[in-house]
Amino acid sequence: MSPIDLRSDTVTRPSEGMRTAMYEAEVGDDVYGEDPTVNRLQERVADRLGKEAALFVPSGTMANQICLHVLTTPGEEVILERGSHVFNYETGAAGLLSGVQLHPLSGTRGRLKPSQVEAAVRPEADVMPRTRVLSIENTANKAGGVVYSLDRVQALAAVAREHDLAVHLDGARLWNAAAALDVTEERLAAPADITWVALSKGLGAPVGSVVAGSAPLIDEARRTRKQFGGGMRQAGLLAAAGLYALDHHRPDLARDHEKARRLANGIAECPPFSIDPAMVDTNIVMFGVPDDTADEVVPHLRDQGVLVKAFGPSTIRATTHRDVSMEGIEQAVDVLHAYADRAPAPTS
Numbered sequence: 001m002s003p004i005d006l007r008s009d010t011v012t013r014p015s016e017g018m019r020t021a022m023y024e025a026e027v028g029d030d031v032y033g034e035d036p037t038v039n040r041l042q043e044r045v046a047d048r049l050g051k052e053a054a055l056f057v058p059s060g061t062m063a064n065q066i067c068l069h070v071l072t073t074p075g076e077e078v079i080l081e082r083g084s085h086v087f088n089y090e091t092g093a094a095g096l097l098s099g100v101q102l103h104p105l106s107g108t109r110g111r112l113k114p115s116q117v118e119a120a121v122r123p124e125a126d127v128m129p130r131t132r133v134l135s136i137e138n139t140a141n142k143a144g145g146v147v148y149s150l151d152r153v154q155a156l157a158a159v160a161r162e163h164d165l166a167v168h169l170d171g172a173r174l175w176n177a178a179a180a181l182d183v184t185e186e187r188l189a190a191p192a193d194i195t196w197v198a199l200s201k202g203l204g205a206p207v208g209s210v211v212a213g214s215a216p217l218i219d220e221a222r223r224t225r226k227q228f229g230g231g232m233r234q235a236g237l238l239a240a241a242g243l244y245a246l247d248h249h250r251p252d253l254a255r256d257h258e259k260a261r262r263l264a265n266g267i268a269e270c271p272p273f274s275i276d277p278a279m280v281d282t283n284i285v286m287f288g289v290p291d292d293t294a295d296e297v298v299p300h301l302r303d304q305g306v307l308v309k310a311f312g313p314s315t316i317r318a319t320t321h322r323d324v325s326m327e328g329i330e331q332a333v334d335v336l337h338a339y340a341d342r343a344p345a346p347t348s
């Protein structure tokens, strides 16, 4: 039996229909701007996000780094949340590629508050970096797929505008936020100067993200993509997967959220694991294990056919996605129950 892989939504594999769409894609040289399928994807995403233009890039990390690069000059500062992907999981690239300093703030469940951003903006002073960008991640991955409401995003952007900061939105899972809130991606992206969405996570495409913003910013982004080594040639094969995902997979995200809720409710019934199911907003389920045992629990579950990720000594992350069915979730809950039955009682 193949394992129930809940490590990430990035493990999704192209569906049969997607593979056919890739096979049949019309292609050209995208560095010359001549790939019709890439152009179609870019127009489609720009339209969906309500932006003037868009650019297909190989990864979310490159998308974030391109966004920061086009918004800043070296020596400036970016305010972001402490758990954000840019701060934790991009190998220090913002310092290396753009010469910017990251200014992390501790949000609540991964979300920044307007008042704390306001307080963090540097005054104009010879000795200080200039605060230039506010970076928001919606959903907030490390916090457990937590959704920023539209009101909160707008309030944060209002503070940014007051202080002349640009707004960057990491929309790796903006699709999930939109599905959870039942608002369009366009409304969630509207307060951002530049944003991007991933095709290779819950949407199930093998590769790719799309950056969107004003035409001048995207012109700069195109140049930066080349500089960072991300210019691609017959990328229409990959863009076709993205177009297919938008047409056929995007509607399934709400179902992934249902699976996450079912998993969370199942976990809530099996101490020694701990979770508050009400804290599960989207497709990411974070749960606690007692006595710093995540490194023991993860291999045990793996041996029983359930793959999850340790996210700290006493925290485990399980992510639902289109390649795990509700039946798979029920099986994972059974495995967790079996572990709970054999585990010694928690010490406190």
Ligand SMILES: Cc1ncc(COP(=O)(O)O)c(C=O)c1O
Pocket: 010, 058, 059, 060, 061, 062, 064, 085, 086, 137, 139, 141, 170, 172, 173, 198, 200, 209
């Ligand atoms: C919130 C967030 N931003 C950026 C990324 C980076 O995306 P990629 O893995 O495509 O580089 C991820 C990856 O999981 C993510 O979760």
